[in-house]
Amino acid sequence: MSFTTNGFILIVDDTPTNLDVISETLSDAGFSVAIATSGEIALQRLERRLPDLILLDVMMPGIDGFETCQRLKSNPKTEDIPVIFMTALSDTDSKVQALELGAVDYITKPFQEKEVLARVKTHLQLRRLTQEMKYQVTEQKNAKEALQVSEELLRQKAILLEEMLCKLQHTQAQLIQNEKMSALGQLVAGVAHEINNPVNFIYGNITHADRYIQELIGLLKHYQQEYPQPTEKIQKYAQQIDYEFLKADLPKLLSSMMIGAERIQEIVLSLRTFSRLDEASMKAVDIHDGIESTLLIIQSRLKTQASIPIQVIKEYGNLPCVECYPGQLNQVFMNVLCNAIDALETEISQPNPTIHIQTKVIENNRIVITIADNGAGIPKSISQRIFDPFFSTKSVGKGTGLGLSISYQIIVEKHQGIFKCTSVPDKTVFWIEIPLKQEREKSSSTQ
Ligand SMILES: Nc1ncnc2c1ncn2[C@@H]1O[C@H](COP(=O)(O)OP(=O)(O)OP(=O)(O)O)[C@@H](O)[C@H]1O
Numbered sequence: 001m002s003f004t005t006n007g008f009i010l011i012v013d014d015t016p017t018n019l020d021v022i023s024e025t026l027s028d029a030g031f032s033v034a035i036a037t038s039g040e041i042a043l044q045r046l047e048r049r050l051p052d053l054i055l056l057d058v059m060m061p062g063i064d065g066f067e068t069c070q071r072l073k074s075n076p077k078t079e080d081i082p083v084i085f086m087t088a089l090s091d092t093d094s095k096v097q098a099l100e101l102g103a104v105d106y107i108t109k110p111f112q113e114k115e116v117l118a119r120v121k122t123h124l125q126l127r128r129l130t131q132e133m134k135y136q137v138t139e140q141k142n143a144k145e146a147l148q149v150s151e152e153l154l155r156q157k158a159i160l161l162e163e164m165l166c167k168l169q170h171t172q173a174q175l176i177q178n179e180k181m182s183a184l185g186q187l188v189a190g191v192a193h194e195i196n197n198p199v200n201f202i203y204g205n206i207t208h209a210d211r212y213i214q215e216l217i218g219l220l221k222h223y224q225q226e227y228p229q230p231t232e233k234i235q236k237y238a239q240q241i242d243y244e245f246l247k248a249d250l251p252k253l254l255s256s257m258m259i260g261a262e263r264i265q266e267i268v269l270s271l272r273t274f275s276r277l278d279e280a281s282m283k284a285v286d287i288h289d290g291i292e293s294t295l296l297i298i299q300s301r302l303k304t305q306a307s308i309p310i311q312v313i314k315e316y317g318n319l320p321c322v323e324c325y326p327g328q329l330n331q332v333f334m335n336v337l338c339n340a341i342d343a344l345e346t347e348i349s350q351p352n353p354t355i356h357i358q359t360k361v362i363e364n365n366r367i368v369i370t371i372a373d374n375g376a377g378i379p380k381s382i383s384q385r386i387f388d389p390f391f392s393t394k395s396v397g398k399g400t401g402l403g404l405s406i407s408y409q410i411i412v413e414k415h416q417g418i419f420k421c422t423s424v425p426d427k428t429v430f431w432i433e434i435p436l437k438q439e440r441e442k443s444s445s446t447q
């Protein structure tokens with residue numbers, strides 16, 4: 001291949017004299033030249049090698065210069081090659097048509113050597129500059145694309161970091177809450193254990209004490225029958241202790257002691273249900289037991305701190321046992337109930353502070369527990385954030401902002417359930433929905 005630095009030019013003309021004159025002029029000026037004697041031949045040549053510029057005669061047999069130019073411009077491979085028409089001096093229409101078809105210039109016959117060279121050089125230079133610009137534009141475009149790619153990568157990394165931070169916060173939240181709950185659970189379990197033994201002594205002995213006392217009273221009766229005339233000293237003592245009243249009151253007293261002891265036993269049982277330290281695994285339990293034990297733990301808050309006692313309305317449905325992590329579910333009840341109490345405590349204008357607990361079985365073998373309060377409600381502006389870890393509107397020391405985020409994890413992730421909230425003034429409802437049976441539990445029980 002013999003490229004000269006000046007460029008490679010294709011001359012298309014059917015007149016041999018013209019071809020000779022032009023090709024000689026250009027060759028002398030250092031250009032590499034190829035010739036074609038018709039439009040068809042020119043187009044064929046282009047398939048082999050693309051010139052830097054084409055000099056094209058207008059009037060030719062076969063396809064003329066215009067047609068040839070049109071074909072050149074409609075082919076993406078050749079459309080960028082500058083075309084200079086060679087035309088007769090007087091032919092203005094041809095010149096206009098040529099330029100309209102995409103030619104960059106024209107030279108007139110008979111040729112002026114200097115003019116031909118000047119125009120050819122100018123257009124070659126223009127072409128080089130255009131190509132250079134195109135290259136730079138492409139480079140810039142590539143650079144921009146590369147920038148966009150790295151921007152996208154950075155954005156993805158930022159999202160990833162945000163996710164990791166979120167996960168970290170969740171883990172931290174869970175750790176803190178677990179710590180809190182396990183400390184509370186241990187305390188409750190400890191208290192329950194310590195009370196359990198002494199209360200069993202009382203409960204177990206009351207029946208015997210009752211029997212002994214009845215027997216002693218029976219013995220006295222026998223004495224009265226055998227010795228109907230008691231001595232003055234005995235009479236005086238009987239009056240002093242109000243024997244008749246004592247005899248009538250003692251059984252009542254014992255039975256109320258019995259009721260009291262039974263109540264303590266129930267409380268101990270509830271405390272144990274609440275702490276559930278021994279039940280870290282999935283288990284089928286009565287959900288109502290869990291709710292009741294939680295209510296027992298927070299009972300004091302319902303009465304003493306609020307200016308008007310908070311009323312708790314329970315509407316328990318007929319629930320079968322539910323497979324769940326009972327201790328964790330109790331955490332959820334406790335968090336939601338405490339939030340409701342917090343809301344009602346601060347709502348002094350509510351004359352009837354009420355917590356409404358409902359349970360029911362719904363379709364697809366799922367159960368729902370709703371816990372509603374008639375406090376001021378959750379403003380729309382924060383309703384999206386209440387499940388976020390560490391989000392709290394309570395003063396420092398009062399709220400850590402972990403209650404709902406932990407509850408969400410327990411219900412949604414641990415129990416494949418739904419945990420949501422709707423709130424308008426005077427009605428905030430937390431919806432806790434879980435399946436009756438857990439998938440994992442089902443598969444492991446079939447093993
Ligand atoms: N029943 C409710 N009524 C009004 N606002 C509520 C209710 N329940 C939750 N909120 C709002 O949601 C926020 C987040 O509750 P969350 O239980 O997660 O944290 P907290 O109660 O502030 O702190 P803690 O970690 O001690 O539970 C609360 O600060 C409160 O603003």
Ligand SMILES: [Mg+2]
Pocket residue numbers: 335338339399402403404
């Ligand atoms: Mg809370």
